[in-house]
Amino acid sequence: MESTVAAPVKTESPHTPTPVPGRRRKRPSTGLLSAVCTFGLLVLGCLFWHLGSALAWWSPATIPPLTEVTPALVEILGSGEFWGDAGRTGFEIAIAFVGGGAFGLLVGIGFWKAPTIGRVFEPYLVSFYAVPLVLFYPVMIVIVGINQWSVIILASIMAGIPMALNTWVGLSGLPPVYLKLARSLGCNPRQTMFEVALPAAAPFIVAGLRLAVVYALIGAVAMEFVTASAGLGFRIRYLYESFDTVEMFVYVLVVLAMSLALTFLLSVAERALLRGRAGR
């Protein structure tokens, strides 16, 4: 039957049009544009900051001048203490993101596989979402002691919840025809999961990942604020309590830069993971 390919009927219908040029060609220019815009905004922001300090729109105790923060930034970036703090916070975020994300993914899959359990636990999971988990730090300290694991555990939970909910919503919303297709092809459970269900739910899972990284960061820094004896969050609180506004601002800027970098990385990953889908 393969050798009998005849010339297909050529129709002038809109259903056999010529290939449309890919949207991809437009992307570098929009990427460049957004990079230029980002840089421009950054310059404007610095200018505003400098101007505000120079014209005394605010007191140096509120926001120290850029001219003081910049040398402090350079100095701090060269210090071992900073890299110790940054390394510790980075490690906490990474573990919370990977561990919480993986755990959330598994929970989401489990809820989908066992809808009854999912329906029982969903309201608690959703309301847990709204609880400021930092409140549980005394419990954590009692359980694991005053060390970075109390930070990691709470940040993991914060990262895991949106991941679990998104995975679950994504899987429950699968078009039934995909599962019917999988069944008609005789897919085994592993193929159904990895070849059909998870890729189909990928837009939700990736959105879950983006939330997870944000929550891991918030969780880690906020927990360090209250419990830790090292880390970027701890350092900010320490400097603020010792009225060292300049150095505190340096650390605040570093945390800001970190969250921007993580968001950027995730958006790059998102684009790669969701290639070809509508609107991308």
Next chain:
Amino acid sequence: MSQPGIQISDLSVEFAGGDADPVTAVSGVSQEIDAHRFVSIVGPSGCGKSTLLNVVAGLQQPTAGSIMIDGKPVTGPDRRIGLVFQEDSTLPWKTTTDNVAFGMRILGVAKRDQQRRAQEMIDLVGLQGFEQSYPAMLSGGMRQRVALARTLAQQPSVLLMDEPFAALDQQTRILLGAEVRRIWRQTKQTVLFVTHDLSEAILMSQQVWVMSYRPGRIIDVIDVDLPDDRDASVVSTPAFNELQNRIWSTLQQEAMRGFVAESTAA
């Protein structure tokens, strides 16, 4: 001598209706399709056409009766059977080529054959030039071609189509219907085609089965003796009209019965 294609023997399907009475979707259907024949089922909505098709596909167990394909029984999902769905079943994360190769991948066809056969099927359904496109860039009709190519690439001996054009606009339906007929005349699969569109059924097939409203029975079998190389212009011939009138006279009562039953239930 004609070979057996699809044999349906004394088939019944009941659904446990929860606390209500069980619903009999299909009742006592016994029909045969010779290999390489194209048969359509028409019937009012809710008559169990899709249920019948699901059972033939091995996706659903019958309450009683059996299905044989090429003389061997169907016990579950089966690689001799290719399904084309009503809904868009292209996978949005795969290019046309990867979508067409997907069925073969699951069935464990060798990589090299996958590429070659995928390209042949893409050519067959007229999607040359769109090999690297994602479904989001294709129209509904083109996506349905991708799904058809995927099914054909599995080289099934039986093709089951469940209202494959229902989600498309009228012009696309007519064009795609002609394409399916052209492809069938080349590949000669045994086809069972479900539709609720009378003229589509007559236009496409060699035989039309009329199904009753619940419980679904085959209440009439009409041979379509129109020329094999017919095109859409056959719609205006007296022979076509006669067929249409005959099917409609049977179908009308059933459609009415179904309409009344559905509206009193609601």
